[in-house]
Every structure is written in C-alpha cells, then in structure tokens.
Amino acid sequence: MMGLLVFWRRFRRNRAAVAGLAVLLLVVAAAIIGPVLHPIDPFDMIGRPTQLPSARFLLGTDVSGRDILAGLLHGARVSLVVGIVASLVATAFGLLVGAVAGYYGGAVDNVLMRCTDFFLTIPSFVLAIVIVAIFQPSIVTVTSAIAAVSWPSVARLVRGEFIAQRDRDYVRACRALGMKDREIILRQILPNALPPVIVVSSLMVATAILTESGLSFLGLSDPDVISWGYQIGVGRTVLRVAWWMSAIPGITILVTVLAINLVGEGLNDALNPRLQQR
Amino acid sequence: MTAPAAATPVLEAQDLAKRFPVAGGIGGRGRVVHALNGVSLSVAAGETLAVVGESGCGKSTLANCLTGLMAPSAGSLLLQGEDAALMLRREPMRFRRRVQIVFQDPYASLNPRRTIGDTVGDALRIHGLAARRERRGRVGQLLAEVGLAEEHLDRYPHELSGGQRQRVAIARALAVEPVVVVCDEPVSALDVSIQAQVINLLRDIQRRRGVAYLFISHNLALVRHIARRIAVMYLGEVVEIGTAEALGRRMLHPYSRALFAAAPAIGRPSHDPPHLDPGRPPPLSGDVPSPIDPPPGCRFHTRCPHARPRCSAEAPALRLVDDRLVRCHFAEEIAGHG
Numbered sequence: 001m002m003g004l005l006v007f008w009r010r011f012r013r014n015r016a017a018v019a020g021l022a023v024l025l026l027v028v029a030a031a032i033i034g035p036v037l038h039p040i041d042p043f044d045m046i047g048r049p050t051q052l053p054s055a056r057f058l059l060g061t062d063v064s065g066r067d068i069l070a071g072l073l074h075g076a077r078v079s080l081v082v083g084i085v086a087s088l089v090a091t092a093f094g095l096l097v098g099a100v101a102g103y104y105g106g107a108v109d110n111v112l113m114r115c116t117d118f119f120l121t122i123p124s125f126v127l128a129i130v131i132v133a134i135f136q137p138s139i140v141t142v143t144s145a146i147a148a149v150s151w152p153s154v155a156r157l158v159r160g161e162f163i164a165q166r167d168r169d170y171v172r173a174c175r176a177l178g179m180k181d182r183e184i185i186l187r188q189i190l191p192n193a194l195p196p197v198i199v200v201s202s203l204m205v206a207t208a209i210l211t212e213s214g215l216s217f218l219g220l221s222d223p224d225v226i227s228w229g230y231q232i233g234v235g236r237t238v239l240r241v242a243w244w245m246s247a248i249p250g251i252t253i254l255v256t257v258l259a260i261n262l263v264g265e266g267l268n269d270a271l272n273p274r275l276q277q278r
Numbered sequence: 279m280t281a282p283a284a285a286t287p288v289l290e291a292q293d294l295a296k297r298f299p300v301a302g303g304i305g306g307r308g309r310v311v312h313a314l315n316g317v318s319l320s321v322a323a324g325e326t327l328a329v330v331g332e333s334g335c336g337k338s339t340l341a342n343c344l345t346g347l348m349a350p351s352a353g354s355l356l357l358q359g360e361d362a363a364l365m366l367r368r369e370p371m372r373f374r375r376r377v378q379i380v381f382q383d384p385y386a387s388l389n390p391r392r393t394i395g396d397t398v399g400d401a402l403r404i405h406g407l408a409a410r411r412e413r414r415g416r417v418g419q420l421l422a423e424v425g426l427a428e429e430h431l432d433r434y435p436h437e438l439s440g441g442q443r444q445r446v447a448i449a450r451a452l453a454v455e456p457v458v459v460v461c462d463e464p465v466s467a468l469d470v471s472i473q474a475q476v477i478n479l480l481r482d483i484q485r486r487r488g489v490a491y492l493f494i495s496h497n498l499a500l501v502r503h504i505a506r507r508i509a510v511m512y513l514g515e516v517v518e519i520g521t522a523e524a525l526g527r528r529m530l531h532p533y534s535r536a537l538f539a540a541a542p543a544i545g546r547p548s549h550d551p552p553h554l555d556p557g558r559p560p561p562l563s564g565d566v567p568s569p570i571d572p573p574p575g576c577r578f579h580t581r582c583p584h585a586r587p588r589c590s591a592e593a594p595a596l597r598l599v600d601d602r603l604v605r606c607h608f609a610e611e612i613a614g615h616g
Contacts, residue, residue, distance in 0.1 A: 169387035173450065176345050177401050178374030191391040 010270035017266020023259035031080050034073030042071040042226040050242050059248055062234050068248060071226045075249065078227040079256070082139065083209040086146035090208075091201040093147070094154025099185050099193075101155070102162025113159070116152045124149035128211055132220045139222045142215055146208045157200055161193035195271035199264055206260040213253055228253050286359065287320035288490050289344060289377065289458045293353035294318070296339050296514075300570060311569050313339040314350070315514040318596075321458055324488040328505035328522075330498055330537065334566050336514040337494045341462040344492060345379045346370075358457065375405055378451035382463035384443035388435040394421070394446050395431035401453035420449040424479060441472035445479065452483065458490040466497065477504060498538055502526050510534040513569055513577045520602025530599055530609045532582045536562040576607070584608055 012018060040046065045065040053060045059068040101112040119127070131145035165171060166189065174184050213229030215221050221230060228249040235245030296314040313336045321327045331337055342348035344355065346366050355362035357376055365373045381387040388397055398417045402408040408416040418428045424445040435443055444464060451459050461480070465473040481504060483489060495501050501508055502522050509519040510531065518531040529535045540562065564581050567573055573580050579589035588607055599609040606612070 169381040169383060170389040172347055173379065173381065173387055173447070174400070175347060176374065176377075176379045177404055177450075177454065178371045179400065179404055188389055188392075192389070 007270050011266050014266040014269050016262045017269070020259040020262025020266065023255060024263055027076055027256050027259065028080065030073055031076035034076065035070070038070055038073055040067050040070040042066060042074045044070075050238060050245070053244070060242075060244060062231070062245055063238055063242075064234075068231065068245065071231050072228070072249060072252060074226050075228040075231060076252075076256075078139070078225050079209045079212060079253075082143050082146065082212045082227075083205040086143045086150060086208040086212075087201050087204040089143070089147035090150035090204060091154050091197065094151040095158050095190075095197065097151070098155040098158025098160075099162055099190065102159035103166050103181070103185050103189070105163070105166075109159070112155070116155050119149065119152040120156075125211060125214060128215060129218070129220060132215060137215075137220050137222055139225055142212060142221050145215075146211050149211070150204050150208065154197060154200060154204075158193060158197060161196065162189055165189045165192055196268075198271060199268040202267055203261060203264040206257040206264070209253065209257055209260075286322070287356070288323050288358055289492065290320035290356040291340075291344065291353065292318050292356065294340070294343055294350045294355065295352040296336075296343055296348065297351045309570055312514055312572055313569055314343065315572075316353070317511075317514070317516055318353075319509050319516060319519060321490045321492050323457065324484065324490055325507070326484065326491040326493050326505045328493045328495060328501035328508045329511055330495055330501055330508060331511035332496060332537070332566055334513075334569070335511045336569070337496075337511060338462060339514075340511070341379065341460050341492075341494055345377050345460050346373055347379075371405065375454045376457045377460070378454060378456040378458075379460045379462060380444070380447050380451050380464045383467045384440055384447055385435075385467070387447050388443055390435055393432050393434055394426075394438070397435075397446065398450050398453055401450050405454050407454065417449075417453075420453055421446075423452065423483070424449045425475075439472075440468050441476060444468060444472075444476055448476075448479065448483070452487070452489075455487075456489060458492065460492045460494070462494045463496070464493075465500070466495065473500070480504070510537065513566060513572055515577060515605060516596060516603075517578065517605045518602060519596075524601040528613075530602065530604045530613055531578075531606050532584050532612065533562075533578050535612075536581075536583075576605075584612065 043066060046067060047057055047061045047065045049061055049063050049065040051057055051061040051065075057067055057069070059072065062068055062071070097112050097116065101109040101116075127149045128145045131148055132141055135141040135145075162185075171184060171188060174188055179188070212221065212227065213232065216227045216229035217233040217236075219230075219233060221227060231249040232246045232253075235242065235247075235249075239246055294314055294317040295312075298311040298313060300309040300311055315336075317336075317340060319327065319329075329337055329340060339348065343350045346362065349363070357365060357373060362373060388394075392400075395414065395417050398420055399413050402413055402416055414431065417431060421428065421430055426442060426445055426449070430438065430442070430446075435446070438446070444467075448464075464480070465476050468476060477500070480491065484491065493501065493505060502525075505522050507519065507521050508525045509516050510525075510529075510533065511517065512533045518525065518529065518534045525534070529538050562581055567577070567580055573590070575588075575590040575592055576582070576585075576594050579585040582589065584606075586608070592607070594605050594607045596603045596605045597609075600613060
C-alpha cells in the first residue's frame with residue numbers, strides 16, 4: 001500500500017504522463033461503455049453514404065452508410081484488447097526466454113539468443129503480415145502475430161537484467177541456502193528485474209495498436225470485427241472528397257498511442273531507480 | 279606441532295585449486311587465471327580461522343569454493359570428514375545446512391524487495407525448519423539473537439542501517455544452524471564504530487552455539503583480535519599459517535611481515551615513517567602480479583626484499599618452521615635475524 005502511494009507521488013510529478021493517463025482512461029471508458037450508450041451496430045448501413053458529421057450521425061457515415069462513431073467505439077474495444085493481450089503474451093514469453101537465458105548463461109543463453117536475433121532481424125511488420133497471411137486472419141491470429149513479433153525486445157531486456165542480478169550477493173546467499181533455481185528466478189530476481197519491463201511492455205501496447213491498425217488497413221484483420229485501421233482503409237478510397245472519414249480514426253489512433261507513450265514515460269520516471277531518492 | 283588443527287576439522291580443504299579460463303584477446307587464447315593454487319587448510323569445530331591477504335589474492339574465490347558456490351578445479355573439500363563434492367551432488371541440502379556464508383556488503387546481500395522477515399524466513403522454509411505458523415516467531419527469535427527487535431520483521435533492507443543489515447545477514451546464516459560460517463570480510467564495509475559491535479556479536483554467537491568461522495579479512499589487526507589461527511594468502515597460495523599467538527609474536531614469511539608493516543599502528547609518531555623504524559620491515563612497493571601469468575618459482579619473489587636467484591627458479595613448499603608453516607626458502611634465516 002505504502003509502495004503504491006510512493007509510486008503515485010512519483011508518477012504524478014510528470015504532468016504529461018498524468019494527461020496521458022487521463023486520455024487513456026477516457027479511451028478505455030469509451031471502449032467499455034461507449035457501445036452501450038450508442039447502441040448502433042457498426043456494420044449496419046443505416047444512412048446515406050459519405051455524410052458529413054451531423055446531429056444524427058455525430059461523426060458522419062462512411063462509403064457504405066455506416067455510422068463512423070459506432071465504428072470508432074467498437075473499434076476501441078478491438079484495438080485495446082488486441083494491444084493489451086498481445087503485449088501481455090509477448091511480455092510473458094519474453095520474460096520466460098530472457099530469464100532462462102540470462103540466469104543460466106552459457107549454451108542455453110546462446111541458443112535462446114540466436115532464436116531471438118532471428119526474430120529481431122526480420123522487419124516486424126512484414127513478419128506479422130506473413131504470419132497472418134499463413135493462418136486465416138482472425139482476432140486470435142492477429143493478436144498472436146503481434147505477440148510473436150514483439151517478444152524479442154522483452155527477452156533481450158530481461159536477459160540483461162538477469163545477467164546484472166544473477167551474481168549479486170543476495171542471489172548467492174540464496175544459492176548458499178540451497179534455494180532452487182526456479183524460486184531464485186521467480187521470487188528473488190524477477191521482482192528486481194520487473195520495473196524496466198513494465199515500462200517496455202506498456203509502450204508495447206502502443207506499438208501493438210499501430211501494428212493491428214496497419215494489418216486491418218491492409219485488409220489482413222478479422223473481417224467480422226471493426227477496427228480503427230479498417231475504418232482508415234475504407235475511407236482511403238475517398239480521401240480526396242471525404243478526408244474526415246480517414247482522419248477521424250487516424251487521429252483517434254494518434255491520440256491513443258500518444259497517451260500510452262506518455263503513460264509509459266511516466267512509469268519509467270516512477271520506476272527508474274536512478275531517479276529515486278535513497 | 280600446533281599449526282594444523284588438532285581436533286577433527288569440520289571443514290578441510292586439501293590442495294584446493296581454482297583456475298578460470300580467460301576469454302582470449304588477440305593472441306591471448308587459452309590463458310588461465312590461477313586464482314587458487316594448492317590451498318590446504320582446515321577449521322576445527324568452534325574455532326575461528328582467519329584468512330588474510332591483499333585484494334586479488336584469491337580470498338573470495340576461496341570463500342566461494344568452501345561454500346559450494348563454485349566447484350574447485352582440483353583438490354578436495356571435506357565437510358566433517360565427508361567428501362563435499364559428492365555431498366553437493368547427492369544431498370545438496372545436507373551441505374547447505376552445515377555451511378553458510380556472510381558477505382562483505384550488507385547493502386548487496388539482502389534482496390531489496392523482500393522484508394527482513396521474508397529473507398530470514400526463506401532460510402527456514404527451504405530447509406523445512408519451521409512450520410508456516412511458527413516461522414514468524416522463529417524469525418523473531420533469530421533477530422533477537424543478533425540484537426534486532428521484532429519490529430524489524432516487516433521492514434525492508436533500505437530502512438535499516440549497514441550494521442543492522444549485516445545482523446540480518448548473520449541471522450539468515452544462523453537460521454539453518456550451520457557448523458561453519460564463512461565470513462567474507464563481514465565488517466570491512468561498515469563504519470569503524472559499528473565494526474566492533476558486529477565482531478562482538480560474532481564472538482558471542484560462537485560462544486553460545488559453538489559454530490566455527492572462517493574469517494576472511496585484509497585487516498591483520500582485527501584478525502589477531504578474534505582468530506585462534508591465521509592463514510596469510512598471497513596470489514592464490516597460503517604463504518604462512520599458524521596460531522594467532524605465534525604469528526602475533528612474529529611473522530616469518532617476508533610477505534606476512536610486509537603486510538603487518540603496512541598496517542597502521544596507533545601511537546606511532548607520524549614524523550617517524552615506518553621504513554625508518556628498525557623493528558619493522560619496509561612496506562611493500564609495487565602491485566600484486568597478475569594471476570594470469572604468476573611469476574615462476576616463489577610467487578612473491580618479484581616484490582620480496584629477501585629475494586635471491588633460487589627464489590625465481592624453485593617454488594618453495596609450505597613447511598614447518600618453528601611453530602608455524604611457512605612457504606619460504608629462507609624462513610630460518612629470517613627467523614634468525616629476529
């Protein structure tokens with residue numbers, strides 16, 4: 001409890017991060033209660049196509065006469081869920097690989113890091129496209145593909161943290177007591193390695209949202225769910241006559257990603273031990 | 279012969295060696311650091327053996343090998359007469375319960391994210407020494423034994439002073455009721471005023487529990503105060519070992535003598551530099567040679583004031599001279615000079 005209070009006090013010092021958090025909470029709220037307050041199916045063609053924003057359609061309609069606001073609210077759910085789940089999966093896998101490689105070192109480290117390098121050398125967006133193209137595009141494959149291209153950076157970071165910690169005296173004391181490796185990794189080192197990982201995986205949510213938008217813009221996302229990238233893709237063909245159709249979801253992505261990045265920076269300030277007063 | 283321990287030793291190193299391969303630079307492939315070289319020593323039940331030497335002499339490697347944190351490259355380690363390497367492989371927990379370690383830096387030896395109660399409790403839990411419900415009470419007893427209060431149970435290391443942290447580290451080591459505790463420079467990171475308190479605590483514990491200490495230090499004055507026997511190490515080898523009394527009377531190995539001379543003596547007038555003091559040998563000049571390519575012959579001959587041609591050709595053995603073991607060709611001569 002005390003720790004949480006101290007954390008919040010440090011986080012609060014970064015004004016931009018607090019603003020980012022406010023925007024992010026707004027997006028989350030919109031995703032959760034938006035579709036309830038605005039109960040319109042985003043795939044229903046309920047009006048004349050390509051309308052400007054009006055009292056009836058607050059953000060206008062797209063080329064098929066679908067309500068853009070409804071799409072935005074439903075899309076928020078998809079973007080956030082895909083972003084957060086992909087980031088969590090990538091973090092969990094990266095933690096596992098990085099912890100084992102960093103703690104044991106030697107041949108284990110070599111094998112695991114060469115696999116990690118393999119993923120790092122391929123441009124991640126291209127790799128994500130390939131993975132989604134091989135498996136059928138669905139919300140699950142898109143999420144998995146994003147997680148599959150995101151974990152290597154976590155693995156690298158965690159490995160570095162574990163290498164820095166594994167020969168510290170507190171770890172050696174645990175070994176001298178006969179503590180099992182699994183417990184040393186999970187209970188002793190992991191809590192000390194976690195702060196920078198939390199920062200990186202929070203920033204990864206933003207990247208995942210961008211990747212998902214890119215994939216759905218290219219039509220490589222689940223055809224049954226609406227998302228911000230899909231909306232941009234739909235508006236793309238009429239960009240010159242109805243620019244707002246692409247601009248509205250585009251700005252939404254921009255603001256959300258920016259908010260997450262600001263929060264990530266704030267987390268970094270609050271968790272970075274170099275800034276902590278002793 | 280008083281030099282080797284008379285009673286059955288609890289921990290005995292026989293010809294212990296540790297070599298580390300060095301990652302090669304250009305043309306440096308296959309080079310090896312000789313961190314320990316033929317170290318034999320033993321600690322009897324309830325006694326304190328001190329190991330002294332400059333930094334880089336292999337003291338910490340010795341501590342690692344003796345506590346099973348590192349496997350020696352050669353030689354053997356006996357714990358209460360049993361082969362420790364075998365025990366570590368077959369029944370590691372038996373070894374771990376008998377041999378514990380206290381590290382130098384109490385700021386690094388406690389996990390910053392675990393409370394004192396958790397850290398000491400871990401030792402009890404791993405070895406199944408206290409049921410979950412009794413654990414807190416048992417940790418409280420251990421903390422009381424090292425002079426801390428029950429209120430420290432839920433504190434984090436950063437809330438404690440250096441001396442208090444070192445007490446926690448001692449409590450953790452004692453939790454499993456070891457027969458020998460390797461203390462790797464346990465007070466050298468502490469304020470001088472705190473050092474004496476921690477030393478006294480260690481002595482009290484020894485009196486109460488009969489635990490043996492292998493006390494590693496670079497501070498000869500401190501060591502003479504607490505140890506029954508002293509081993510002096512230089513570049514991975516024991517150069518002189520004997521009772522604290524014998525070594526306190528006089529040192530025979532030129533290195534021990536120089537180390538003793540380097541220790542500042544309180545009360546010596548400052549205008550009388552040590553090398554003008556006729557009773558004291560001159561302090562050493564130069565640095566410890568690299569253990570990657572230790573000098574041939576006697577490892578100390580590059581810095582030794584008594585060095586002769588024989589010293590760079592033939593490595594001296596550790597042999598009995600007077601009342602201690604010395605590794606020097608000319609120990610008798612030095613003894614004769616007084």
